[in-house]
Amino acid sequence: MTHRTIRRRGAIAALVAPAVIAAVPAVASAAPVIAADAICVRPVQPASGGLTAPPLAVTGSGFGPGAQVTLRRGARSISGVAGADGTISAQLSVFDLLTGTVPRSTPFTVVAEDAGGPGGNPPAQGVSNTINLRAAPLAFSATPKRARPSAKVTFKLSGFTPDLPIYAHYRYGGKVRANVKFGRASNPCGLLTVKRRQIPVANPQTGLWRVQFDQSPRFSSKSTPRLSASINVFRTYVNR
Numbered sequence: 001m002t003h004r005t006i007r008r009r010g011a012i013a014a015l016v017a018p019a020v021i022a023a024v025p026a027v028a029s030a031a032p033v034i035a036a037d038a039i040c041v042r043p044v045q046p047a048s049g050g051l052t053a054p055p056l057a058v059t060g061s062g063f064g065p066g067a068q069v070t071l072r073r074g075a076r077s078i079s080g081v082a083g084a085d086g087t088i089s090a091q092l093s094v095f096d097l098l099t100g101t102v103p104r105s106t107p108f109t110v111v112a113e114d115a116g117g118p119g120g121n122p123p124a125q126g127v128s129n130t131i132n133l134r135a136a137p138l139a140f141s142a143t144p145k146r147a148r149p150s151a152k153v154t155f156k157l158s159g160f161t162p163d164l165p166i167y168a169h170y171r172y173g174g175k176v177r178a179n180v181k182f183g184r185a186s187n188p189c190g191l192l193t194v195k196r197r198q199i200p201v202a203n204p205q206t207g208l209w210r211v212q213f214d215q216s217p218r219f220s221s222k223s224t225p226r227l228s229a230s231i232n233v234f235r236t237y238v239n240r
Contacts, residue, residue, distance in 0.1 A: 032128035034060035034071075034088075034112050040105065040134040040188035041094045042159045047222040051138060053098045055091040058131075060112055062086060064122030068115040074108060088112070097135035103158035105189040106135045136189035140213055140227050142198075149199040149233055155182065160190035160225055161215055169219035170199060171210045176219045177201050185215070199231060206233045 037057040044052050063069055063082035070079045071090050082088050097106055110131045116124035138159035147153055160166055162185050170178040178201055183194045199209060209231040214223035 032060060032062040032112055032114050032125050034058055034110065034128045034131060036110060036131050036133060038133070038188075040136055040162075040190075041097065042136050042190060043098050043138045043225070045138065045224045045226070047224055049226070051098075053093070053095040056094050056110070056133070058088075058090045058092055058110060058112075060088045060090075060128060062125065062128075063088060063112075063114045064116055064125050067117050067122055067125065070113050070115065071110060072113070073110050082114070094135055098137045098159075100137040101139050102137075103139040103141055103156040103191070104136065105158060105191055108133055108135060134189055136191065138225050138227060140229070142229075147198055149197075149201075149204045149231075151198055152195045153198050154193065154195050157182075157185070157192045157213060157227075158190060160185040160192070162187035162190050164215045165217075166192050166213060166215055167217060168196070169212045169214070170201065171212070171219070172201075172205060172207070177204075177209075179218060181217070182213075199233070204233055206235055208232055 035058070041054070041056055044054050058071060060069075063086045065082060065084045065086050067082045068079060069082050069088050070077050071092065073092055078090065078092065080088065080090070092110065097108065110133065112128040114125035114128075116122055136158040140155065140157045143154045143156075157166055165184050166182045168180045168182055169176055170180070180196060180200050182196060183192050185192050211229045211231060212219060212223070212226055213229070214220075214226040216223040
């Protein structure tokens with residue numbers, strides 16, 4: 001009987017600059033309104049392999065000129081002053097949402113509050129609309145964690161480029177032994193759940209196999225985004 005174990009490699013190694021609020025030209029509206037530049041935030045991975053967490057860009061209008069404005073993402077918040085035209089522009093850090101190793105899509109919200117200016121001038125404009133967003137780390141899992149190489153296991157992946165296929169490249173002894181198309185990453189968070197054979201090779205040799213998950217039909221060590229895993233194939237003997 002043969003079994004395998006899986007180890008995941010790869011973690012976010014860098015954090016973008018702290019969030020700040022700055023004024024940008026726009027026309028003020030009657031009530032505070034904010035918008036974000038993404039529906040689902042995902043890590044960015046250069047060819048070198050390290051992961052970064054780009055900030056979420058938030059813009060808004062309809063705030064009181066010079067009013068104190070606070071942006072909130074859950075328990076986290078940043079504050080600044082609206083421009084003379086009642087607009088804001090902010091860079092919110094989402095690093096904490098993208099450091100997980102469990103494939104998932106996590107919902108979160110962003111809201112702004114206009115507290116007005118000193119002495120009530122300008123008067124407070126109140127709370128803006130709430131933006132509903134999601135975050136997905138670049139991650140994968142395989143269940144069960146131990147199985148025969150020929151057995152089907154459930155792979156879950158997240159944080160890949162939406163609407164593009166995800167592939168698994170199986171290597172042994174430094175050579176590619178199989179390229180398998182798993183399926184298409186969903187929009188907007190790049191999720192995929194699929195059942196596939198643990199190792200899609202007849203009678204796989206014992207020892208260490210390496211698997212790279214990426215979105216290229218052919219293996220390349222510089223493909224992005226990518227995740228790497230190892231599968232240890234060994235024999236077990238039963239006394240009879």
